[in-house]
Amino acid sequence: MINIQKFLKSVPFAWEGIITLFKSENNAKIHLLAVVVVVISGFLIGFSEAEWLAIILTMSGVLALEAVNTAIEALVDLASPAFHPLAKKAKDVAAGAVLLFVFGALVVAGIILWNHFSYIISSIL
Numbered sequence: 666m667i668n669i670q671k672f673l674k675s676v677p678f679a680w681e682g683i684i685t686l687f688k689s690e691n692n693a694k695i696h697l698l699a700v701v702v703v704v705i706s707g708f709l710i711g712f713s714e715a716e717w718l719a720i721i722l723t724m725s726g727v728l729a730l731e732a733v734n735t736a737i738e739a740l741v742d743l744a745s746p747a748f749h750p751l752a753k754k755a756k757d758v759a760a761g762a763v764l765l766f767v768f769g770a771l772v773v774a775g776i777i778l779w780n781h782f783s784y785i786i787s788s789i790l
């Protein structure tokens with residue numbers, strides 16, 4: 666049986682997690698700034714519907730992975746405050762997951778921006 670009340674009760678906690686992420690994590694602030702810049706560029710350049718879909722999916726993916734990485738960091742710090750090779754592995758691999766997705770997001774944004782700028786340049790020349 667689906668419990669809607671339980672779901673609705675969990676939403677404020679999830680929102681609290683999002684606020685904590687952007688208040689405490691420097692990388693999350695940088696990613697949020699990048700999202701704001703891309704969204705403003707999108708309105709100025711005039712992204713197509715398909716481009717917005719790709720951008721929204723990749724940007725939300727980066728932010729969501731950053732949130733998972735922050736949660737893993739907190740758990741590792743709780744479980745292993747002292748140095749441990751497995752703690753290092755967990756933190757480094759979680760950070761690597763964010764980096765992998767950021768590379769993908771940069772390629773997506775690069776292709777979209779290149780298409781628009783090459784069109785603008787070719788229409789000027």
Ligand SMILES: Nc1ncnc2c1ncn2[C@@H]1O[C@H](COP(=O)(O)OP(=O)(O)OP(=O)(O)O)[C@@H](O)[C@H]1O
Binds near residue numbers: 692742756757
């Ligand atoms: N308990 C630990 N045991 C082993 N290595 C650790 C441990 N804590 C951190 N490290 C290593 O140091 C690196 C940096 O960790 P640190 O905690 O300073 O920053 P972070 O976890 O990346 O998070 P933050 O965003 O808060 O800076 C990790 O990626 C990992 O390689």
